[in-house]
Amino acid sequence: MKYAVAVRALCEFTAKQGDLDLRFTPSPSAQEGIAGHAIIRSRRAAMDQADSQPDYQADCQVGYQAEVALTGEFKNLRVAGRADGYDPAQNQLEEIKTYRGDLRLMPDNHRQLHWAQVKIYGWLLCQKLGLSEVRLALVYFDIGSQKETLIVQPYSADALKQFFEDQCERFLAWSEQELVHRAARDQALTSLRFPHASFRSGQRALAENVYRAAASGRCLMAQAPTGIGKTIGTIFPALKACPGQELDKVFFLAAKTSGRGLALDALNLIKSNAPSLPLRVLELVARDKACEHPDKACHGESCPLAKGFYDRLPQARSAALVSGLMDKSSVRVVALEHQICPYYLSQDLVRWSDVVVGDYNYYFDLNAMLYGLTVANQWRVTVLVDEAHNMIERARKMYTAELDQVGFKIVRRAAPAALKKPLDRLNRQWNDLHKNQNASYQVYPAVPPKFVSGLQQVISAISEYLNENPTGIDARLLRLYFDLLHFSHLIELFDSHSLFDITKESEIGSSRNAQTATVLCLRNIIPAAFLEQRFAAARCAVLFSATLSPWHYYGDTLGLPSDTAWIDVQSPFSAEQLSVQVVSDISTRYQHRAASLVPIVEVMARQYKTLPGNYLAFFSSFDYLEQVVGLFSALHPEVPLWLQSRRMEETEREQFLARFSVGSQGIGFAVLGGSFAEGIDLPGERLIGAFIATLGLPQVNPVNEQMMQRMGATFGSSVGYDYTYLFPGIRKVVQAAGRVIRTQYDRGVVYLIDDRFARPNVVRLLPSWWKIER
Secondary structure: OOEEEEHHHHHHHHOOOOOOOOOOOOOOOHHHHHHHHHHHHHHHHHHHHHHOOHHHHHHOOOOOEEEEEEEEEEOOEEEEEEEEEEEOOOOEEEEEEEEOOOHHHOOHHHHHHHHHHHHHHHHHHHHHHOOOEEEEEEEEEEOOOOOEEEEEEEEEHHHHHHHHHHHHHHHHHHHHHHHHHHHHHHHHHHOOOOOOOOOOOOHHHHHHHHHHHHHHOOOEEEEOOOOOOHHHHHHHHHHHOHHHHOOOEEEEEEOOHHHHHHHHHHHHHHHHHOOOOOOOEEEOOOHHHHOOOOOOOOOOOOOOOOOOHHHHHHHHHHHHHHHOEEOHHHHHHHHHHOOOOHHHHHHHHHHHOOEEEEEOHHHHOOOOHHHHHHHHHOOOEEEEEOOHHHHHHHHHHHOOEEEEHHHHHHHHHHOOHHHHHHHHHHHHHHHHHOOOOOOOEEEEOOOOHHHHHHHHHHHHHHHHHHHHOOOOOOHHHHHHHHHHHHHHHHHHOOOOOEEEEEEEEEEEOOOOOOEEEEEEEEEEOOOHHHHHHHHHHOOEEEEEEOOOOOHHHHHHHHOOOOOOEEEEOOOOOOHHHEEEEEEOOOOOOHHHHHHHHHHHHHHHHHHHHHOOOEEEEEEOOHHHHHHHHHHHHHHOOOOOEEEOOOOOOHHHHHHHHHOOOOOOOEEEEEEOOOOOOOOOOOOHHHOOEEEEOOOOOOOOOHHHHHHHHHHHHHHOHHHHHHHHHHHHHHHHHHHHHOOOOOOOOOOEEEEEEOHHHHOHHHHOOOOOOOOEEO
């Protein structure tokens, strides 16, 4: 059996040494890199046309060749990759690297890595074409100035072969270890048994469908009720499918920290029930949560954990993989034992892990690491998306960018002299964007080219300044730089899936010379165009949640493949467990709220008097919540009340939930769609009922109205309102109601308070096992 490794992965394993050094960053975006490669190739093609002669054309069927596929073997290694370009006329193989700033500031270990890559490609080309020698060239292309620096070195095939074999030998022991691990992993997974004595009701159906999806290479949307064990019901069959489908990895992606915790618990249970299973599980956390020295820069002269990072990485990597379960704490322990950065150790461990648990953004974001590695290494992966009803809003945020002129002007006033001119010019162009805008909010067809040009000039200027002044950087300037980069990247991708809008924010300056500050937004509405390629890169993707209905809403907006399967797992709960009461003589619409206060309090007080216990009450806003609390506490002071407040800290949220204990009584007031409306588990007596005094519809405002128009234009005018308002609102209602019944032994009541809950189009969106009472 051969171990397949990409050229880049081989070189990163064998040729990286010295310090971790991120001063020569941020690098160009993926789109800018692609564009830079395209410019170089177009220049080479133009040279071919200019230099071509009849005799040459007869002797050489092709000119400059781009993306040259190359493969080679050494013992049990199969090395493959694509060289950026080859010029047969000059016998020159090129590796193109895009960058920003001063090339002289590039760390030497970066340059060594680049030479290692082109030398590997050089030998593979010599072997393929039977060449005795070849010219190797590193082509450094400055994205800002569009200038290229060419560094050329001739090599004999014998020298390149020796280099190739030396690198392979260094990787060989590791590859043999990995082959042994993979064989043992797959053998153990083949005989792996479910870690519980039996499946819960509905759990087997979920697991069987996940397995079939993984085995057939299809995507699956699974709506499965709370309480059946969706986490282990998806992880277990995904693992079982690995040997037969030759899957490299399983990615479990969660919307919240609690979801990651449940996944790690499930995997720990699987491993504890199968002690011989050599499964490597890695938890990825955000950089700010893993950084040991947030006050230091990521290079050896500043941070002690960056100094000699690559020299100590091999030992740390081996030590981390021994344990198998590499959560945040265990990775930190290993990293600090070897005096290297925990965050970047975890980044390296992705390549050698079987299961990776992390946030959505690691696979679906614009520059997602897991997606990039999957494509670069041609991994066969299954992607499990937990609580997938969150994906639409999360994906929109990933592909949305804002620029706030207030913050921009603060940075502009304090900026160093070298940046004043381009910042002033961009500010004038910014003001020109909205000089004829009378409304506070307005949508424009596109970002004007003049502003785009000014934006690029500022980015280039700041990039050059940062490279020349790598220490002591003002945090606000750096934040602006990243915001400008993100905005610029999304301009390149702007299309009908997004809006470009300008919001007038406030008046700043003296009243005599007041200027309007605005917020520019590239606002993603339909993330499908961005996510399609993410789903296509996975062998299988499973999206699961208790609320994924109607399926076409999620399929359309998320860009799932046309052959995506859909299942609605039968609930293990019965209608007798949950009394669903629709209070249809109350309107919670904004204009009726004052009149609704007394009736709502009466409904809640009557239920509490009938059956005292713990209840949750959900409202559309804090203002509405506070009005009801004020009236309720005045009329019924004997009932314990506690409420969610704006911007609660973690400890305050924990205290709120702690009030829901066995034997306690009272009503907790919360906002629908907030942190207590989903993702919390209060079984049994801890929660016996909920009052939901809102349909959860998003606020009617200019942004949402524009969203409705775009949805209608894309998917049909008949669904614009549903996709924008109704479906997202009812999903929040069902999630909140789902807090009440958590196990087959729970009993409870839910009050849906609003006359619109009696409408047929709303009732159709509620869980089929509910028995609605009016």
